Protein backbone atom coordinates (compact mmCIF):
# COMPACT_ATOMS: atom_id res chain seq x y z
CA UNK A 189 0.00 0.00 0.00
CA UNK A 190 1.30 3.44 -0.89
CA UNK A 191 -0.20 6.89 -1.28
CA UNK A 192 0.83 9.52 -3.82
CA UNK A 193 0.58 13.11 -2.61
CA UNK A 194 0.37 15.92 -5.16
CA UNK A 195 1.52 19.21 -3.69
CA UNK A 196 4.18 21.84 -3.43
CA UNK A 197 6.17 23.53 -0.67
CA UNK A 198 4.08 25.25 2.01
CA UNK A 199 0.83 24.72 0.10
CA UNK A 200 -2.27 23.00 1.48
CA UNK A 201 -0.33 19.75 1.03
CA UNK A 202 1.82 20.61 4.06
CA UNK A 203 -0.60 19.34 6.72
CA UNK A 204 -1.22 16.19 4.66
CA UNK A 205 2.52 15.58 4.46
CA UNK A 206 2.75 15.94 8.24
CA UNK A 207 -0.07 13.50 8.70
CA UNK A 208 1.31 10.88 6.31
CA UNK A 209 4.63 11.11 8.13
CA UNK A 210 2.95 11.00 11.55
CA UNK A 211 0.97 7.90 10.55
CA UNK A 212 4.06 6.14 9.27
CA UNK A 213 2.33 5.00 6.08
CA UNK A 214 4.26 4.69 2.80
CA UNK A 215 3.82 7.60 0.41
CA UNK A 216 5.54 9.45 -2.38
CA UNK A 217 5.27 13.10 -3.37
CA UNK A 218 4.64 14.56 -6.82
CA UNK A 219 5.51 18.22 -7.27
CA UNK A 220 2.84 20.34 -8.96
CA UNK A 221 3.77 23.91 -9.84
CA UNK A 222 2.09 26.80 -11.62
CA UNK A 223 -1.55 27.80 -11.64
CA UNK A 224 -4.46 27.25 -13.99
CA UNK A 225 -3.18 26.90 -17.61
CA UNK A 226 0.44 27.09 -16.41
CA UNK A 227 0.08 23.96 -14.30
CA UNK A 228 3.03 21.54 -14.37
CA UNK A 229 2.96 18.66 -15.06
CA UNK A 230 0.19 19.39 -17.58
CA UNK A 231 -1.33 15.90 -17.10
CA UNK A 232 -2.24 16.85 -13.52
CA UNK A 233 -5.14 18.87 -15.02
CA UNK A 234 -6.67 15.62 -16.35
CA UNK A 235 -6.33 13.99 -12.96
CA UNK A 236 -7.72 16.98 -11.05
CA UNK A 237 -9.67 19.40 -13.29
CA UNK A 238 -9.66 21.89 -10.36
CA UNK A 239 -5.86 22.10 -10.86
CA UNK A 240 -5.42 22.49 -7.13
CA UNK A 241 -3.27 20.82 -4.53
CA UNK A 242 -3.38 18.93 -2.30
CA UNK A 243 -4.63 15.79 -4.02
CA UNK A 244 -4.03 12.30 -2.73
CA UNK A 245 -3.98 9.19 -4.88
CA UNK A 246 -5.09 6.20 -2.84
CA UNK A 247 -3.67 2.70 -3.09
CA UNK A 248 -6.67 1.64 -5.23
CA UNK A 249 -6.00 4.46 -7.73
CA UNK A 250 -8.83 6.79 -6.67
CA UNK A 251 -8.00 10.46 -6.29
CA UNK A 252 -9.10 12.36 -3.21
CA UNK A 253 -9.07 16.16 -3.34
CA UNK A 254 -9.95 18.76 -0.66
CA UNK A 255 -7.46 19.08 2.16
CA UNK A 256 -10.09 18.68 4.89
CA UNK A 257 -11.48 15.47 3.37
CA UNK A 258 -7.96 14.09 2.92
CA UNK A 259 -7.09 14.74 6.56
CA UNK A 260 -10.37 13.24 7.80
CA UNK A 261 -9.95 10.18 5.59
CA UNK A 262 -6.34 9.46 6.58
CA UNK A 263 -7.00 9.99 10.28
CA UNK A 264 -10.05 7.71 10.26
CA UNK A 265 -8.34 5.03 8.23
CA UNK A 266 -5.12 4.91 10.20
CA UNK A 267 -5.57 6.64 13.56
CA UNK A 268 -9.23 6.42 14.59
CA UNK A 269 -9.45 6.91 18.35
CA UNK A 270 -6.01 8.51 18.33
CA UNK A 271 -5.79 11.51 16.01
CA UNK A 272 -9.52 11.32 15.12
CA UNK A 273 -12.20 11.00 17.82
CA UNK A 274 -14.53 8.02 17.39
CA UNK A 275 -18.29 8.39 16.72
CA UNK A 276 -19.22 8.02 20.39
CA UNK A 277 -16.52 10.39 21.68
CA UNK A 278 -17.86 13.82 22.79
CA UNK A 279 -14.72 15.31 21.20
CA UNK A 280 -16.16 14.31 17.81
CA UNK A 281 -18.46 17.34 17.80
CA UNK A 282 -15.78 20.07 18.15
CA UNK A 283 -13.48 17.99 15.93
CA UNK A 284 -15.93 18.01 13.00
CA UNK A 285 -16.82 21.63 13.62
CA UNK A 286 -13.22 22.83 13.49
CA UNK A 287 -12.19 20.60 10.61
CA UNK A 288 -15.04 22.08 8.62
CA UNK A 289 -14.32 25.63 9.78
CA UNK A 290 -10.65 25.37 8.78
CA UNK A 291 -11.38 24.05 5.31
CA UNK A 292 -14.53 26.01 4.52
CA UNK A 293 -13.85 29.35 6.23
CA UNK A 294 -10.19 29.91 7.12
CA UNK A 295 -8.70 28.43 3.92
CA UNK A 296 -10.84 30.58 1.56
CA UNK A 297 -10.07 33.73 3.60
CA UNK A 298 -6.36 33.02 3.09
CA UNK A 299 -6.91 32.51 -0.62
CA UNK A 300 -8.63 35.89 -0.80
CA UNK A 301 -5.53 37.43 0.74
CA UNK A 302 -2.96 35.52 -1.30
CA UNK A 303 -4.79 35.16 -4.63
CA UNK A 304 -7.17 38.11 -5.10
CA UNK A 305 -7.08 37.39 -8.86
CA UNK A 306 -9.23 34.31 -8.13
CA UNK A 307 -11.97 36.62 -6.87
CA UNK A 308 -11.99 39.56 -9.27
CA UNK A 309 -10.54 40.33 -12.72
CA UNK A 310 -9.78 44.02 -12.19
CA UNK A 311 -6.28 44.41 -10.63
CA UNK A 312 -7.34 47.83 -9.31
CA UNK A 313 -9.66 45.96 -6.90
CA UNK A 314 -7.05 43.50 -5.59
CA UNK A 315 -6.14 45.58 -2.54
CA UNK A 316 -9.78 45.93 -1.52
CA UNK A 317 -10.27 42.15 -1.83
CA UNK A 318 -7.10 41.51 0.21
CA UNK A 319 -8.12 44.00 2.88
CA UNK A 320 -11.46 42.30 3.31
CA UNK A 321 -9.80 38.85 3.47
CA UNK A 322 -7.42 40.14 6.09
CA UNK A 323 -10.25 41.52 8.24
CA UNK A 324 -12.16 38.24 8.01
CA UNK A 325 -9.02 36.33 8.97
CA UNK A 326 -8.49 38.50 12.04
CA UNK A 327 -11.89 37.55 13.39
CA UNK A 328 -11.35 33.89 12.52
CA UNK A 329 -7.99 33.78 14.31
CA UNK A 330 -9.58 35.32 17.40
CA UNK A 331 -12.26 32.60 17.35
CA UNK A 332 -9.62 29.87 17.02
CA UNK A 333 -7.51 31.38 19.80
CA UNK A 334 -10.57 31.35 22.09
CA UNK A 335 -11.26 27.70 21.18
CA UNK A 336 -7.72 26.69 22.17
CA UNK A 337 -7.45 28.83 25.27
CA UNK A 338 -8.95 26.48 27.85
CA UNK A 339 -7.31 23.16 27.11
CA UNK A 340 -4.75 23.84 24.38
CA UNK A 341 -6.27 21.73 21.58
CA UNK A 342 -9.25 22.09 19.29
CA UNK A 343 -11.04 18.88 20.29
CA UNK A 344 -11.39 17.16 23.65
CA UNK A 345 -8.24 18.54 25.25
CA UNK A 346 -5.94 16.32 23.23
CA UNK A 347 -4.11 16.40 19.93
CA UNK A 348 -6.09 15.59 16.78
CA UNK A 349 -5.58 16.19 13.07
CA UNK A 350 -7.59 19.40 13.47
CA UNK A 351 -4.57 20.80 15.36
CA UNK A 352 -2.17 19.81 12.57
CA UNK A 353 -4.48 21.49 10.06
CA UNK A 354 -4.69 24.66 12.19
CA UNK A 355 -0.92 24.91 12.61
CA UNK A 356 -0.41 24.72 8.85
CA UNK A 357 -2.46 27.90 8.46
CA UNK A 358 -0.64 29.54 11.37
CA UNK A 359 2.60 28.97 9.46
CA UNK A 360 1.06 30.76 6.47
CA UNK A 361 0.80 33.96 8.47
CA UNK A 362 3.31 36.41 7.13
CA UNK A 363 6.19 37.05 9.52
CA UNK A 364 5.47 40.73 9.25
CA UNK A 365 1.89 40.48 10.46
CA UNK A 366 2.61 42.50 13.58
CA UNK A 367 1.91 40.88 16.91
CA UNK A 368 0.30 37.64 15.65
CA UNK A 369 2.12 35.48 18.19
CA UNK A 370 1.53 37.87 21.08
CA UNK A 371 -2.14 38.22 20.23
CA UNK A 372 -2.62 34.46 19.83
CA UNK A 373 -0.53 32.80 22.57
CA UNK A 374 -2.44 29.51 22.48
CA UNK A 375 -1.98 29.18 18.71
CA UNK A 376 1.71 30.05 19.15
CA UNK A 377 2.08 27.41 21.89
CA UNK A 378 0.41 24.72 19.77
CA UNK A 379 2.61 25.66 16.81
CA UNK A 380 5.73 25.30 18.95
CA UNK A 381 4.53 21.95 20.26
CA UNK A 382 3.90 20.56 16.78
CA UNK A 383 7.23 21.81 15.47
CA UNK A 384 8.86 19.54 18.07
CA UNK A 385 7.09 16.44 16.76
CA UNK A 386 9.31 14.22 14.61
CA UNK A 387 6.76 14.22 11.75
CA UNK A 388 6.64 18.00 11.52
CA UNK A 389 10.36 18.40 12.16
CA UNK A 390 11.08 15.96 9.29
CA UNK A 391 8.75 17.60 6.80
CA UNK A 392 9.42 21.32 7.40
CA UNK A 393 13.03 21.39 6.12
CA UNK A 394 11.80 19.71 2.89
CA UNK A 395 9.56 22.66 1.97
CA UNK A 396 11.83 23.70 -0.83
CA UNK A 397 11.10 23.49 -4.57
CA UNK A 398 14.52 21.95 -5.19
CA UNK A 399 13.75 18.87 -3.08
CA UNK A 400 9.94 18.62 -2.96
CA UNK A 401 8.94 15.45 -4.70
CA UNK A 402 12.43 14.01 -4.88
Ligand SMILES: N[C@@H](CCC(=O)N[C@@H](CS)C(=O)NCC(=O)O)C(=O)O
Nearest residue numbers: 199200223224240241242254255256
Ligand atom coordinates in the same frame (compact mmCIF):
# COMPACT_ATOMS: atom_id res chain seq x y z
N1 LIG B 1 -10.61 23.64 -1.12
C1 LIG B 1 -9.31 23.20 -1.51
C2 LIG B 1 -8.44 24.42 -1.79
C3 LIG B 1 -7.11 24.03 -2.36
C4 LIG B 1 -6.32 25.22 -2.84
O1 LIG B 1 -6.83 26.35 -2.98
N2 LIG B 1 -5.03 24.96 -3.11
C5 LIG B 1 -4.16 25.98 -3.62
C6 LIG B 1 -2.75 25.81 -3.10
S1 LIG B 1 -2.67 26.09 -1.37
C7 LIG B 1 -4.13 25.82 -5.12
O2 LIG B 1 -3.77 24.78 -5.63
N3 LIG B 1 -4.56 26.88 -5.82
C8 LIG B 1 -4.54 26.92 -7.25
C9 LIG B 1 -5.80 27.48 -7.80
O3 LIG B 1 -6.80 27.63 -7.07
O4 LIG B 1 -5.82 27.75 -9.01
C10 LIG B 1 -8.69 22.32 -0.43
O5 LIG B 1 -9.05 22.48 0.74
O6 LIG B 1 -7.86 21.46 -0.75
